[in-house]
Every structure is written in structure tokens, then in C-alpha cells.
Amino acid sequence: MKHAFFKFLTVALLTGFICSCNTEATKTETAAGFSLDSVKAAIAASNKIFGASFATGDSVAFANCYTSDGCIYNANMPKVCGTAGIQSFLSMGYKSGLRNVVLTTEEVMGGKEAVVETGKYEVFIANNVSVEKGKFVVAWKEENGKWKMHRDIWNSDAPPPPPAK
Numbered sequence: 781m782k783h784a785f786f787k788f789l790t791v792a793l794l795t796g797f798i799c800s801c802n803t804e805a806t807k808t809e810t811a812a813g814f815s816l817d818s819v820k821a822a823i824a825a826s827n828k829i830f831g832a833s834f835a836t837g838d839s840v841a842f843a844n845c846y847t848s849d850g851c852i853y854n855a856n857m858p859k860v861c862g863t864a865g866i867q868s869f870l871s872m873g874y875k876s877g878l879r880n881v882v883l884t885t886e887e888v889m890g891g892k893e894a895v896v897e898t899g900k901y902e903v904f905i906a907n908n909v910s911v912e913k914g915k916f917v918v919a920w921k922e923e924n925g926k927w928k929m930h931r932d933i934w935n936s937d938a939p940p941p942p943p944a945k
Contacts, residue, residue, distance in 0.1 A: 814892040822927040834881045837874035839867035847923045853933035880904040895920040
């Protein structure tokens with residue numbers, strides 16, 4: 781009987797200890813002011829602005845989706861960094877006929893210092909004609925109270941071109 785009581789007491793104390801540890805971890809996360817769900821919502825809102833600015837060629841709104849020292853890593857070209865470079869990048873794409881991009885977020889993970897988003901994209905020209913599909917990884921960073929793209933890299937699902945002869 782005594783043995784059963786001590787087993788019960790041990791289990792009860794361990795359960796209480798485990799529950800108190802989990803509660804403290806939750807308080808720490810909340811006290812730090814970080815919520816992954818609110819960051820996911822901020823990313824979704826920013827991606828809508830990103831797509832709308834891409835569709836209209838609004839390079840200012842497009843670049844505002846990035847941190848002031850944000851960088852784009854596109855295939856077959858040097859990285860593009862900073863607000864002016866990112867604005868020029870969009871202008872170049874718009875002049876070449878690109879008119880829309882659809883982003884599909886697949887995963888968001890991270891913490892207060894940085895968050896990583898992975899997903900798929902599809903790019904369109906006039907008349908909603910798809911010209912490219914691929915995947916992306918974006919490192920997000922908070923700047924002046926807003927989550928913005930800090931590092932943006934993507935690559936096409938299309939096979940590489942054949943070697944030149």
C-alpha cells in the first residue's frame with residue numbers, strides 16, 4: 781500500500797513539474813513578443829503587396845517588401861542588393877513583359893531573429909500566360925517593426941538549356 785502511494789506521489793509530482801515547465805516556456809515565448817502565427821500573417825500580407833506591385837510594375841512598393849539591405853539571388857546573374865538595385869530589378873522584369881507572379885507558401889519556420897519561408901512560384905506574361913514555375917526560399921527579418929524579405933533566392937523547375945556547341 782505504501783509502495784503504491786509513493787508511486788502515485790512520484791507521478792503526481794513529476795506531472796506537476798512537467799506542466800509547470802511547459803507553462804513557463806509559453807510565458808517566455810509570449811513575453812519575448814514573438815508569435816510565429818502573426819509573422820505568418822505578416823508574410824501573407826507582404827506577399828499580396830509583392831504580387832500586386834509586380835503586376836503593375838510598382839518598383840517602390842516592390843522594393844518596400846525588402847529590408848533596406850535586402851538581396852535578391854536570381855539564377856544566371858549577380859546578386860542584387862539594396863533598395864535601388866531591387867527597384868531596377870523589377871523595372872527590368874516589367875519591361876521584359878513579366879506581368880504577374882503567384883507565390884504559394886509551403887512552410888514558415890524560425891524565431892525572433894529571422895524566419896525562413898519556403899514555397900513555389902509561377903510567373904506570367906500578358907494574357908495570364910505562364911512562363912516559369914519554380915521554388916523559393918526567403919529569409920525574413922524584422923525592420924522598423926515590419927517583417928520584410930532580407931534574402932530572396934529562387935530557381936526554376938525548367939531543365940537547364942543544352943550546352944552551347
